[in-house]
Amino acid sequence: xxxxxxxxxxxxxxxxxxxxxxxxxxxxVLPSDALSIKLSGSGDSALSQEEIARLRAEQGYDDPLPxxxxxxxxxxxxxxxxxxxxxxxxxxxxxxxxxxxxARLAVAALLVGVTAGLVIGSLAAHARSRALRELLMSxxxxxxxxxxFAVGLVLIQVVSFQxxxxxxxGTDGFESLVLPALTLSLPVTATVAQIFARSLREVLDQGYIxxxxxxxxxxxxxxxxxxxxxxxxPSLTATGMVIGNLLGGAVVTETVFSREGVGRLTADAVTRxxxxxxxxxxxLSALVFVVVNLLVDLTYPLLDRRVTLTExxx
Amino acid sequence: xSAASPGRGVTVAPGPxxxxxxxxxxxxIEDLRVTYRVRGGxxxxxxxxxxxxxxxxxxxxxxxxxxxxxxxxxAVNGMLAPGARVTGGRITYAGQDxxxxxxxxxxxxxxxxxxxxxxxxxxxxxxxxxxxxxIAEALVIHRIASRRDAAGHxxxxxxxxxxxxxxxxxxxxxxxLSGGMRQRVLIAIAIAAGPRLLxxxxxxxxxxxxxxxxxxxxxxxxxxxxxxALLLITHDLAMAAERADRIVVLRxxxxxxxxxxxxxxxxxxxxxxxxxxxxxxxxxSGRLIPARERRDEGEPLLKxxxxxxxxxxxxxxxxxxxxxxxxxDVGRGRTVAVLxxxxxxxxxxxxxxxxxxxxxxxxxxxxxxELTTLGAAGLRQARRRLQxxxxxxxxxxxxxxxxxxxxxxxxxxxxxxxxxxxxxRVEEMLDAVALPSDLADRRPRELSGGQRQRVxxxxxxxxxxxxxxxxxxxxxxxxxxxxQILDLLTRLQRELGVSYVFISHDLAVVRQxxxxxxxxxxxxVLEHGSAEAVFAEPSHPxxxxxxxAVADPFHQPRAEHPxxxxxxxxx
Numbered sequence: 001x002x003x004x005x006x007x008x009x010x011x012x013x014x015x016x017x018x019x020x021x022x023x024x025x026x027x028x029v030l031p032s033d034a035l036s037i038k039l040s041g042s043g044d045s046a047l048s049q050e051e052i053a054r055l056r057a058e059q060g061y062d063d064p065l066p067x068x069x070x071x072x073x074x075x076x077x078x079x080x081x082x083x084x085x086x087x088x089x090x091x092x093x094x095x096x097x098x099x100x101x102x103a104r105l106a107v108a109a110l111l112v113g114v115t116a117g118l119v120i121g122s123l124a125a126h127a128r129s130r131a132l133r134e135l136l137m138s139x140x141x142x143x144x145x146x147x148x149f150a151v152g153l154v155l156i157q158v159v160s161f162q163x164x165x166x167x168x169x170g171t172d173g174f175e176s177l178v179l180p181a182l183t184l185s186l187p188v189t190a191t192v193a194q195i196f197a198r199s200l201r202e203v204l205d206q207g208y209i210x211x212x213x214x215x216x217x218x219x220x221x222x223x224x225x226x227x228x229x230x231x232x233x234p235s236l237t238a239t240g241m242v243i244g245n246l247l248g249g250a251v252v253t254e255t256v257f258s259r260e261g262v263g264r265l266t267a268d269a270v271t272r273x274x275x276x277x278x279x280x281x282x283x284l285s286a287l288v289f290v291v292v293n294l295l296v297d298l299t300y301p302l303l304d305r306r307v308t309l310t311e312x313x314x
Numbered sequence: 315x316s317a318a319s320p321g322r323g324v325t326v327a328p329g330p331x332x333x334x335x336x337x338x339x340x341x342x343i344e345d346l347r348v349t350y351r352v353r354g355g356x357x358x359x360x361x362x363x364x365x366x367x368x369x370x371x372x373x374x375x376x377x378x379x380x381x382x383x384x385x386x387x388x389a390v391n392g393m394l395a396p397g398a399r400v401t402g403g404r405i406t407y408a409g410q411d412x413x414x415x416x417x418x419x420x421x422x423x424x425x426x427x428x429x430x431x432x433x434x435x436x437x438x439x440x441x442x443x444x445x446x447x448x449i450a451e452a453l454v455i456h457r458i459a460s461r462r463d464a465a466g467h468x469x470x471x472x473x474x475x476x477x478x479x480x481x482x483x484x485x486x487x488x489x490x491l492s493g494g495m496r497q498r499v500l501i502a503i504a505i506a507a508g509p510r511l512l513x514x515x516x517x518x519x520x521x522x523x524x525x526x527x528x529x530x531x532x533x534x535x536x537x538x539x540x541x542x543a544l545l546l547i548t549h550d551l552a553m554a555a556e557r558a559d560r561i562v563v564l565r566x567x568x569x570x571x572x573x574x575x576x577x578x579x580x581x582x583x584x585x586x587x588x589x590x591x592x593x594x595x596x597x598x599s600g601r602l603i604p605a606r607e608r609r610d611e612g613e614p615l616l617k618x619x620x621x622x623x624x625x626x627x628x629x630x631x632x633x634x635x636x637x638x639x640x641x642x643d644v645g646r647g648r649t650v651a652v653l654x655x656x657x658x659x660x661x662x663x664x665x666x667x668x669x670x671x672x673x674x675x676x677x678x679x680x681x682x683x684e685l686t687t688l689g690a691a692g693l694r695q696a697r698r699r700l701q702x703x704x705x706x707x708x709x710x711x712x713x714x715x716x717x718x719x720x721x722x723x724x725x726x727x728x729x730x731x732x733x734x735x736x737x738x739r740v741e742e743m744l745d746a747v748a749l750p751s752d753l754a755d756r757r758p759r760e761l762s763g764g765q766r767q768r769v770x771x772x773x774x775x776x777x778x779x780x781x782x783x784x785x786x787x788x789x790x791x792x793x794x795x796x797x798q799i800l801d802l803l804t805r806l807q808r809e810l811g812v813s814y815v816f817i818s819h820d821l822a823v824v825r826q827x828x829x830x831x832x833x834x835x836x837x838x839v840l841e842h843g844s845a846e847a848v849f850a851e852p853s854h855p856x857x858x859x860x861x862x863a864v865a866d867p868f869h870q871p872r873a874e875h876p877x878x879x880x881x882x883x884x885x
Binding site: 206207208210211212213214215216217218221225226229230303304305306 | 424425428430433438442443489
């Protein structure tokens with residue numbers, strides 16, 4: 001187990017390094033660099049060309065790119081991702097303070113989304129009437145195709161402004177969490193429902209379901225004791241991928257509901273071309289992907305004993 | 315009908331069937347009709363089937379695929395596929411009309427009264443649940459035991475179905491057991507709640523011959539011991555004859571003939587039953603080709619020497635020697651059969667011959683050319699002379715190709731002939747395998763299993779190879795179709811002079827077609843000789859086991875038999 005974890009951690013390193021390198025390359029081919037953005041952003045045009053040139057040389061912007069790359073990488077290894085061009089505070093602490101809000105939102109959205117997805121998927125797979133089954137199965141594609149911001153705006157309009165039931169925005173308290181979590185959970189529900197229904201339908205055709213039926217098992221027992229566990233695998237994998245996408249969803253959701261969080265931070269950083277912050281967020285999302293995938297792979301053998309961790313390492 | 319039945323068929327019921335004579339049959343199916351919904355209409359799969367099973371009796375329902383035998387069985391405990399519906403007739407179990415039962419009533423019937431031993435032990439156990447729990451579940455469902463007591467019962471049941479170390483096995487998952495053990499677990503599940511009737515749907519078709527024999531023996535023993543009646547669904551008339559008191563022969567959803575097992579086998583009344591008997595490999599007497607002396611013709615076509623193949627890391631504990639020093643010769647126009655059960659290394663040997671697998675050691679000489687060291691281009695050339703017919707005609711043909719294209723593919727791959735010449739060659743091959751030319755533009759899914767295997771044979775022979783490796787070419791087919799394909803293979807050998815390496819687990823099939831036989835187990839060749847010699851005087855005990863495992867209905871252990879007065883005519 002320890003050996004497996006170590007090998008997986010080793011596998012994660014190139015992924016993170018690759019992400020960092022790619023982000024560095026993309027940002028360095030942009031026509032402007034961090035300093036000129038900062039100078040133009042401050043509206044301070046009093047600096048003469050010589051002064052700008054001196055600043056550039058001082059802060060290392062004239063150094064060859066490989067040297068800049070190594071310097072940034074060194075900083076990253078010591079936990080230093082530079083400072084925001086906009087606020088001047090360290091990127092690490094900015095992400096650190098935004099992350100708990102987004103984590104809370106993501107966990108809430110995930111709980112709601114996975115639960116709703118499993119329930120809808122189960123109902124769809126077991127529905128005896130063809131019409132009901134097709135109705136239930138048409139919900140997930142609808143959920144995926146409906147844009148998140150539109151759902152958010154409708155919810156704000158109806159629940160907050162017309163019913164005055166819940167706040168339309170803000171970061172504090174449980175109440176402010178409900179609407180954004182619902183909004184963010186929609187694509188999760190849709191994905192999980194669709195995949196779970198499909199794997200359930202496959203599992204329900206398997207011989208061991210017939211064996212259980214021949215024992216005299218009722219539908220609930222068939223579902224809970226035999227079908228769910230065997231059908232869970234693909235949904236688990238899909239959930240892992242969805243978690244990675246939640247960060248992207250948070251950009252929209254947090255903006256619409258004016259919540260603090262990594263998503264808002266990202267949106268602001270992009271509009272202000274705050275390159276160090278953008279780079280930090282990119283690295284964070286890569287890290288989340290790697291960790292979540294590892295968790296998914298660790299969960300698989302618990303679901304199905306035929307899957308072993310050593311197989312996954314090979 | 316139940317009012318009329320006492321006094322009839324009673325004497326047939328052996329065993330401890332208490333009061334069977336008074337209560338009539340345990341199961342009675344009268345004029346059953348089952349219809350499937352298919353695209354653009356309905357199809358009647360069962361068309362007026364009637365049969366009875368008395369307490370303690372074993373009744374075999376025999377038929378080929380599509381005969382409605384499985385559908386009939388599934389109707390008994392209300393487990394028809396979603397698209398199927400009973401459209402006529404009655405099924406009465408112990409005086410109850412099964413069709414009239416509620417969902418809950420059906421659930422009480424299943425397991426507690428009617429147990430099911432399913433067909434495929436590989437797919438019929440829940441892969442994510444422990445074996446013991448799956449047996450105990452049957453007891454918990456019917457409230458025969460509490461969850462805790464059920465675990466103990468499960469251990470006893472495992473022991474009863476002949477599984478050693480039940481405490482260990484109960485905690486294992488299905489994939490940790492062998493196929494035979496899984497089938498025993500399924501039998502334990504089926505008898506757990508004490509049913510009076512077992513439906514066994516092709517219970518051994520996925521098992522090796524020797525394993526299958528032991529499982530059937532055990533099933534017969536248990537049913538005799540507990541007085542459980544057995545409704546045995548099978549395609550194998552020889553097995554039915556050996557195991558059943560009565561046989562019902564089905565064809566296209568109708569009963570062709572039914573009656574006392576021995577009588578039906580020894581004096582069948584219907585032509586179809588006679589055909590079925592004639593086509594059943596183990597009952598098929600003699601060989602399809604006359605015994606041929608090994609002619610002294612100089613160098614053999616194929617020389618195989620000292621093949622070794624190990625899977626897994628060499629030297630580690632889990633390394634398996636799949637092929638261990640295998641060697642043989644194949645002469646021109648002759649058939650060498652490689653006989654073995656699953657895991658014997660016969661398929662790996664075939665894959666090495668075809669260049670699909672590299673041996674660790676040994677050589678394969680085709681007419682003087684070493685195949686094992688050939689590069690991609692050389693192997694491609696060699697494959698013009700060495701072709702394959704695979705086991706499963708349902709997956710070995712590209713579903714998007716027409717028959718014509720499937721057969722022409724090797725010609726195109728080797729750039730042989732102009733399009734017109736290829737067309738002519740394809741026609742010629744289709745003609746040779748007796749496929750009507752109007753099938754040439756169909757796709758594989760529109761063909762029957764036998765037709766598909768004919769296409770596969772045409773594809774293998776279109777390059778005019780000198781040798782064809784046939785990997786279990788008939789084991790996925792019904793017996794009548796099997797017989798046709800075997801006849802076809804022997805005819806083509808006579809006409810084209812092609813040699814066969816015939817890989818098979820089925821001794822009865824091998825006996826009909828082989829000149830020489832290799833018996834393999836655990837990767838090693840146990841016995842090698844001419845077919846007559848090996849089968850007449852097997853030198854290795856394993857070969858004798860294999861021979862004994864072929865169903866032999868004329869040497870029934872059962873001595874006692876009902877008097878001639880009890881004679882039921884076929885409907």
